[in-house]
Amino acid sequence: MDLRTEIPRRDIERLHTKALEFSSAARSLVLSIITAGFEVKRKPDNSFVTSADLRVEEHLRGLIQLHFPDHGVIGEEYPATNPQAAYQWIMDPIDGTEDFVQHLPTFGSILALHYRGEPLVGVIDHPLLDMRVHAAFGLGAYYNGRHLKLTDIDASAIDGSERLMLPARANFIKHRDDGHLFDALNRAHPNHRIFRSCFSHVCAVIGAADAAVDYGNPVWDFAASRILIEEAGGKFIVVRAWDAPGFGRVYGSVFGKPLLVDRLKTLFD
Amino acid sequence: MDLRTEIPRRDIERLHTKALEFSSAARSLVLSIITAGFEVKRKPDNSFVTSADLRVEEHLRGLIQLHFPDHGVIGEEYPATNPQAAYQWIMDPIDGTEDFVQHLPTFGSILALHYRGEPLVGVIDHPLLDMRVHAAFGLGAYYNGRHLKLTDIDASAIDGSERLMLPARANFIKHRDDGHLFDALNRAHPNHRIFRSCFSHVCAVIGAADAAVDYGNPVWDFAASRILIEEAGGKFIVVRAWDAPGFGRVYGSVFGKPLLVDRLKTLFD
Numbered sequence: 001m002d003l004r005t006e007i008p009r010r011d012i013e014r015l016h017t018k019a020l021e022f023s024s025a026a027r028s029l030v031l032s033i034i035t036a037g038f039e040v041k042r043k044p045d046n047s048f049v050t051s052a053d054l055r056v057e058e059h060l061r062g063l064i065q066l067h068f069p070d071h072g073v074i075g076e077e078y079p080a081t082n083p084q085a086a087y088q089w090i091m092d093p094i095d096g097t098e099d100f101v102q103h104l105p106t107f108g109s110i111l112a113l114h115y116r117g118e119p120l121v122g123v124i125d126h127p128l129l130d131m132r133v134h135a136a137f138g139l140g141a142y143y144n145g146r147h148l149k150l151t152d153i154d155a156s157a158i159d160g161s162e163r164l165m166l167p168a169r170a171n172f173i174k175h176r177d178d179g180h181l182f183d184a185l186n187r188a189h190p191n192h193r194i195f196r197s198c199f200s201h202v203c204a205v206i207g208a209a210d211a212a213v214d215y216g217n218p219v220w221d222f223a224a225s226r227i228l229i230e231e232a233g234g235k236f237i238v239v240r241a242w243d244a245p246g247f248g249r250v251y252g253s254v255f256g257k258p259l260l261v262d263r264l265k266t267l268f269d
Numbered sequence: 270m271d272l273r274t275e276i277p278r279r280d281i282e283r284l285h286t287k288a289l290e291f292s293s294a295a296r297s298l299v300l301s302i303i304t305a306g307f308e309v310k311r312k313p314d315n316s317f318v319t320s321a322d323l324r325v326e327e328h329l330r331g332l333i334q335l336h337f338p339d340h341g342v343i344g345e346e347y348p349a350t351n352p353q354a355a356y357q358w359i360m361d362p363i364d365g366t367e368d369f370v371q372h373l374p375t376f377g378s379i380l381a382l383h384y385r386g387e388p389l390v391g392v393i394d395h396p397l398l399d400m401r402v403h404a405a406f407g408l409g410a411y412y413n414g415r416h417l418k419l420t421d422i423d424a425s426a427i428d429g430s431e432r433l434m435l436p437a438r439a440n441f442i443k444h445r446d447d448g449h450l451f452d453a454l455n456r457a458h459p460n461h462r463i464f465r466s467c468f469s470h471v472c473a474v475i476g477a478a479d480a481a482v483d484y485g486n487p488v489w490d491f492a493a494s495r496i497l498i499e500e501a502g503g504k505f506i507v508v509r510a511w512d513a514p515g516f517g518r519v520y521g522s523v524f525g526k527p528l529l530v531d532r533l534k535t536l537f538d
Binding site: 102163166191194203207 | 398456477
């Protein structure tokens with residue numbers, strides 16, 4: 001039984017509305033930080049972190065603490081709080097920090113709410129592109145307010161021209177060498193794009209890509225993507241999950257138009 | 270001797286100014302077409318063409334005919350005119366048509382002026398991203414009016430974290446199977462992005478990427494890129510050129526920060 005069905009619809013509506021408020025607050029803060037300038041540092045794993053990542057996560061955590069003090073929070077930049085709570089907010093305040101540092105508009109803010117391990121609400125916002133997708137369990141998926149309804153891809157259209165969003169090879173080799181999976185994916189689907197951030201997830205959600213693959217990433221990188229794609233009428237499958245030494249749990253997932261997702265899954269079997 | 274040095278500076282300034290006027294006119298038209306809606310068709314090679322591609326190229330050809338009736342024009346959608354002229358305008362009215370069709374903002378308009386085969390002026394404009402780069406021989410390169418000056422990459426920074434813009438595998442296999450080059454590139458430089466349009470060229474020009482590779486494309490796809498990158502202080506090398514049966518001449522090129530460009534070139538030797 002899907003535990004999410006025990007939550008009253010009005011509660012889901014309220015949580016969805018709050019998530020959108022939080023996302024709007026994060027966007028305002030990101031835009032003001034871009035205008036004012038920000039500091040860039042390297043984390044121990046050599047990835048970038050900026051004062052923007054830290055400030056946006058602090059701000060979101062403060063809002064959640066204010067409105068939902070008994071909910072848990074899992075974020076990229078700070079330790080988890082209330083880890084036993086049924087409701088868990090999961091966030092990546094700036095996904096695609098490397099692009100953000102380079103002043104490319106493809107970075108985004110990810111915010112999700114999970115209930116007993118199942119996604120209830122998801123939001124991905126691209127402040128500089130003015131693109132936001134959001135969804136909640138049973139309420140549908142939306143792109144800048146417009147209702148989303150994906151049409152499945154026709155089997156005959158999976159002929160090499162299908163549009164696939166891939167992670168870079170870097171994602172397949174950073175925690176262990178799964179480079180052969182990158183090779184298999186790009187050979188089977190040569191019309192790929194690699195945006196290196198949640199922008200590729202958004203492309204799958206709005207149907208601008210037929211599917212997306214995420215790989216070697218922790219939960220906050222795709223925490224919003226399952227509810228977004230499922231409420232849009234697509235399919236989401238976790239194809240890998242393992243504990244990366246010295247890093248934590250990472251995942252591989254495939255999501256988008258159902259027929260292509262099933263086809264992609266076979267490359268991971 | 271560089272034949273471009275025989276052109277008076279004031280002439281180059283005037284041609285540069287005109288190219289920017291033409292580019293602005295193209296942007297206005299693109300934005301109005303997006304608002305009004307456009308038709309999508311497939312070309313014989315199965316690539317997309319829209320009424321926007323055709324109308325923007327027609328408009329640019331009209332402006333060039335009006336101001337420079339004795340100049341030649343080479344464009345993606347219509348036959349070349351004045352092929353013997355010393356001055357040749359080369360354009361791709363909408364590069365990244367597939368992304369344009371999907372309402373992704375990464376498409377762009379490319380406009381270049383070559384003199385006796387050498388690039389004199391180059392403009393790449395992204396109407397929806399409000400990003401425009403332009404350059405003219407001896408006048409420097411600019412990004413939304415700001416002067417560009419690339420700093421070369423340090424040899425120690427070419428450690429796998431260098432940021433490389435790649436074409437998709439599709440580009441390496443569409444005219445002949447050079448998939449091994451794609452494999453060599455993504456293995457040597459795993460922190461790659463694949464934007465599938467001139468947006469990747471712009472990233473190299475502004476330094477948001479350390480270098481870019483273009484492959485299997487006709488002249489209008491990279492006609493602006495050499496003058497842009499060279500005037501920004503980078504390096505441009507054509508690494509392949511061949512006649513693709515039933516299609517025409519296509520090229521491979523590598524451009525960006527000089528040290529990385531030299532390193533990339535070795536993968537094509």
